[in-house]
Amino acid sequence: MNIFTVILVVIGAIFMIVAAIYAISRKDLLVATIATSIISLVLSVFFFILQAPDVALTEATIGVALTTIIFVVTIRNTKRHEEEEE
Amino acid sequence: MKRIITILLLGVTGYFVADAVFSIPFGVDKLNIAKEYLLNSPEELKVANTVTAVVVNFRGFDTLGEVTVLFLAATGLGSILFRRRKYHTGLNPQREAPQASRIVQVGGKLLFPLILLLGAYVFIHGHLTPGGGFQGGVIIATGYLLLLVSFRKFAVKHSSLTWVEAVAGVTFAGIGLTGLVFGKDFLENFLPTGVLNSLLSGGIVGIIYVAVGFKVASELTGILDTMLSIKVEVDEENEEN
Amino acid sequence: MTEELMQQILKISFYGASLALILIGLYGVLTKKNLIKILLSMAIAESGLNLLFVAIGYIMNGTAPIFSTAVLDENNQLLETVTMVDPIPQALVLTAIVIGLGVTAVGLALVIRLYKHHNTINIDEIRNLKW
Amino acid sequence: MVADPILYVALPLLTAFLLPIIGKINKELIRIVPGLLFAFLVYNSIALFSKVSATHTPIIVEIAGWAPPIGINLVYSSFTGFIATIISVLALLVWAYSYKFKKLEFDNSLKYFVLLMLVTAGSIGVILTGDLFNQFVFLEIVALSSYPLVAFYRGRNGAEASFKYLLVGGFASLSILLGIVLIYSQLGTLNMADIAAHIDEMPRNIKIVSFTLLFLGFAIEAEMFPLNGWAPDTYSQAPGPIGAVFAGMTAKAGIYALIRMIYTIFDFSGAFEILLIMGVITLVVSEGIALRQENLKRMLAYSSLGQMGLLMIAFGINTKTAVIAGMLILFNHAVIKSLLFLSSSFLVYNSKDKLIKDAYGMGKKLPLTAILFGIGAFAIVGLPPFSGFWGKLYLLMASADANLLGLIALILAVSVIEIVYYFRVVNGVYFKKSKTEIEVHKPRWNASLAMIILAAAIIVVGIYPNIIYDYLVNAADTLLDKASYISHVLPNLASN
């Protein structure tokens, strides 16, 4: 494991946390869903770095694609925006 | 106020969990049972991908459960979302929604067989390379997703889905039970294991993973189809309870 | 950069990121009023957990637990230099991801039905059953 | 015919996968085939359980040909077999009861029976498995089949209840998985016996954290206060027979996981006290809240939670008498509460809100159902000669042996509360005039038969408890003997 990977991991970790906070705090659910899917993407890369190609593949297909799709479909069927909290 | 309490509570729990987690050494050899797996996977089962060996054979029971979870999700989804389907046919407003753009349609048509091929490759080579039934199945499902998104009129034939689903599931459980017939354990390998790193190695592992692939693909396609064909406006039928 | 330092940084990044994801996810579940957001948060927390599990199975400079021809000698024996990472967490995480998908799908289906029933997806307003 | 513990799980899954195809042959088959399956499971239980009771050695089933701890294994002992038997018999009865319980279309009946089979298989899987992660998977199967079952009817608030369950259940699965991760990180194994044998090698802080997380997760499934907010909702919104399933099967799976963890896997003595205290709180709070319920099913649900509290108390005392009491209460709760749920759903069959006052006057209109409900009520408050009495007596004896005088008084005080609200309902059913005209739905003969069998079990065990006493003692011995569990699952461990 070389230094570049380490740097990638650090950046990825920070990016992931930022994306998670962003996903949680955004009122627009579609954007939040996309942010979550980005987390999954980074996660998939992490899995690859952690020598878990199977998991990476699964996360890439399920986490990035499928979960996002069903969230999007649900948002389509309900409301896109979170209501303002009192 | 509630947020502060939540943060406080999560802080306390987080502290304890973090305390535990960070005392786990990272990146050192902690293998125990896994050693046996790494030893037996190539030696006994002739399965190159140890993860596959674990998923399908050593812990195949988990995988059976996992497949069941997906099956349950599909069934449950149908149960939760669809009632009285016969009243709904032809009333789906989404079907009247504008078609996707031509580019998407053509691209979808072009890509679909390729995606199918990729998926099939992934699960057929599950015991050799990264990937397997789940990944391949999901890839195939995304292929169908592509079609579902591009063509409003496209509908998955539910009866064929049911058949694929059932046959794949029965294959998995049936192979497991066949082991019992041969006087072995449930899910124990009863086929010749072949040569490591060849396509026909691994005995029942490959077969099961293919079955899992079909199962996952059909379940997920079913889930996607169900989700995508929900009517937006359904007045709540107050059926008898 | 020494091996130990790298190890430490990686540890902090992986463990920290996964814990952070779990806690952020839980925070979202506990404070967000929107049902979809709650499920989203739960998915995030699950992702964090999966990362943690795989990270625990990692061994420095290990390879993926696949006995491909690249790591085998001519007698199909594992090369001396190769250490493989733990396959079990990977298999389990595989299972966990699929289960997570199933739960999310069912949850979202429930959200759609709740929306039809109550015309809202604010958890505070869906309180027909209480006491 | 063959009997194998693996068939408990494999066959229902196989049948569940097959059922959609079977339905294409003949539509009636989707109702019949599950019944055949459950009947086979009962046969399986009887065959295996008599074998286990005769030999006093657990049947260890290796899966995929790998001896534990490498492979997953099932442990069919006097203890697990007892619960599995209860569950399989209950499943058969619930099937008999739900056969054409409501007029459902083909698709819905198919789904109902698939879910019923899988919830049964999941519950039995949780109980039989000897692998921690496998237990988690089965718990998820139980949870995922419960969610759709709760939301099965559209006219009710099932989706709301189901979502609450999903939300809290999500916490449970996260918590259990995190606990498993922590244990695996230290011991590198997932086999319960293996973990139990090496638990003292774990660092203290990780042990505490993983214990706490697993405890939380299983306690949610076992409906411990304050983690059981979802439970009354799900019980009251699910179809009638499913209330019995929840009380008799899924809650049992949860409490089993909890006690297996506390008794076998971990070595914390303080855990028993926590279980005891939480049991007391659960008992008092739930029974107290049931006191003024207006909704019949909700009342039963809270009462069921109270019984779970009693169960926790019994297993929290941690003596042999207490474990026998626990097994007896477990049996009673499964049988009696199922009878109550099954009969009550006919009492309020056509009522929308399932209020207690909707059941008024049913004593005349549905005499059989009403009397069965009455027997259930008498039994659950612990009146002899019904089976509920022996459970209570044994629990009290165990508390007395453990010098818990206050606990005795508390349990008895709560029983008085129980009497108040149950007898209020029974009196109402018989003597009050119904104000609203609700159409009465007579139970079909199969439903009546299922309820009568349960009632007969209550009375027979109540009059002649020796019929199950030996099994209870065996079960208690098996549960308490941690060393023999480990040595049976891992025979090589001692030699290594």
Added chain:
Amino acid sequence: MSNIIIILAIFGWAILTYIAFRLNKTLGNIFVGLIAVALPVYYFTYVPEDYSFQVMGLTLQFGFTSFSSLFAILVVILGALTLLYSIPYMNKKDRLGWFYLNFLFSIGGMLGILMSKDFVSLFIFWEIMTWSSYLIVIFSGKKVNKVGVKYMVYSAIGAYAMLMAIVLINKWSGTTNISHFFETFADYSNGAKILSSLLLLTAFAVKSALMPLHVWAPNAYTNSPMSYTSLFSGALSKMGIYGMALVAIMLYTNTGMKFFGEALAWLGAITAVLATFWAVFQTDIRKLLAYSSIGQLGYIAVGLGIGTELGVMAALFLALLHGLFKGILFMAAGAIEYRTGKTDFSELRGLIWKMPVTFFSALVAIIALAGMPPLSGLISKWLIYEALLSSEHYFLIILIFLSSTAAFLYCFHFLYGVFLGQREDDIEDVKEAPALMLVPMVLMSFGLLALGTFPGLIFKHISSSMSYLGFNDVTWEMSVLTNEWGNKIYLTHLNTMFMVVFAVFFVIITLVARKKTRRVGTKDIANAGEPILAEDNYHFSQDFYKPFWRVISPVMKYRIETFYNSFANGIGEFFQFFRRVYTGNGQTYALYVVIFLTILFIVGATLI
């Protein structure tokens, strides 16, 4: 074996009777009649035999003792007679099968209690008796929650106190055997002694309606059919006395435990006084009798409480007697209710000529109750007074005396209000009760007469049970009372004298007063030209003892029942408030999970 068989036979017969009634009413009645005859025949002919078996690792032992067979005689006789009485009494009602099922179950339960030689089987039969009697209390379908559930709750409090005592005894003594408990009781620590006897006393006090645990009794007695109430008040409440006597043994044999005896005696005396006062002011026959029952049970408790040989003997004698005379009285009330459909004093009077046999039986019972010669009540009172005197409980004598005097008031009220006076038109064509109802009453009144002259008939049994209770054999003579100063009263002489005086007096009164009476309508009263208003007190049954009421009403308005009710309400309200924990918001539940986890972590980190 034969012991437990009889009980199982009764239970089995109960079910058969139920089935018979489902088929045909006559067949059912035949079944009831058969068991009513078979019960005493079987009981008085069979050979007692002990039997024990193992259930759930506990040894259940059965067999009559000399003490319990005393009560068994009462149960068997009263049970058989009430069953006979029930046949005509209940004939017009619905759900007879259900009624007799529970009736026989409660008889079986009582016999089971008396047969039990260990606490667990005692408890089992106790509960069977309780719920079967509960089912009869709510049989009429009236006031099921107010009366029925209240009865069940108080019974449950008592039963659970017993259950707690049982498990503790099992722990301390090692077995649940009753006599073993007595043997090992001396070795208990002081706390254990106090706790176990307190719990057992509570348990039995509830059934015997001792204040302050009597609250359920008046309504429960009133609400159940009269044929059952005779058994309820006559025999079922005696089960409490039976248990109390058992417990009392330990109190006597342990000098350190005297306090309990005193407390019991005082509670009994207070019960006797207050319940008698309440009885005086009742306007309903059944209520009057119910309160009178409670008062009489108070007497018995006094006897048991003072715990001298004489006191216990008095208590046991009175317990038997009370079974008989209260049985008659409730039957008489039932007969009146059966014929007139009325139970309120203001609607009844002058039934003496319409129902002479009923009157005769009731008169005998009343005389026995009031404790006048020539009947056996005199003997029980005599014994109690003597016991109190010889044990120097002077203040209790005053209380008992007060209560006895007040008892005369309600006795008079009952007799006068129901049987004497002038008939209203609407009860003009009332007939005597059916023969099958009269036979039990008459039989029992003859029994009372016999015991009044020859108390020795029963003293044989009493003295053998006294020896079981740990006293020396009581010396007794067939019809002579002796006191400790050596005076002797020959009952035959006394009674003959009394009879003669009474007969002479009766003849004179009849001859002298007969001519002077002038019959007028009941509405024909002198009102000095004032119109009679509804609220005016124009009927003698209204406010029968108003002046007396004025005197004691300040004391009587404090009722323990209000306190209990508000306590129960308080619990209900508390949990009603607590229900709000379940807010209905899924997120709150999730928050509870995290709170619980946090607490668990903190607890785990500090404690485990």
